Amino acid sequence: MPTESSGLDLAYDASSAPFFEGAAQGRLVLQRCGACETWMWPVKYRCVHCFAADVEWRPASGRATLYSLSVVHQQYPGFPHPYVIATVETDEGVRFNTTLVGDDVENMAIGSALMAEFDADEQPFTLPRFRRIP
Numbered sequence: 001m002p003t004e005s006s007g008l009d010l011a012y013d014a015s016s017a018p019f020f021e022g023a024a025q026g027r028l029v030l031q032r033c034g035a036c037e038t039w040m041w042p043v044k045y046r047c048v049h050c051f052a053a054d055v056e057w058r059p060a061s062g063r064a065t066l067y068s069l070s071v072v073h074q075q076y077p078g079f080p081h082p083y084v085i086a087t088v089e090t091d092e093g094v095r096f097n098t099t100l101v102g103d104d105v106e107n108m109a110i111g112s113a114l115m116a117e118f119d120a121d122e123q124p125f126t127l128p129r130f131r132r133i134p
């Protein structure tokens, strides 16, 4: 989410690379259990539902619902002011924190339908953002 150099040493490792490499290619890629088909993110080494070790990376739909949001007014170097931290729940049932794009996101209704989008030029790496869809 930093918009300019924030002084943070941000990086990802091999265990989460499929998520970030998918995002760089404009795709939301999440983990899915091969035994019970439960979807997961952030990285898990075993299924959070059945504890199977058969966890694989799969393209997700990119569709989600706004679960909650918080408007952050504290100013931090490299971050827009104010900015929104949102928790979304993907159609696959995975909840994670992200941010929203579009107009008037501070007042977006909980439960709004969202779609992931990606900025391949984002530095130091691309993260999914979510935009309201009609």
Ligand SMILES: [Zn+2]
Pocket: 033, 034, 035, 036, 037, 038, 047, 048, 049, 050, 051, 052
């Ligand atoms: Zn499972």
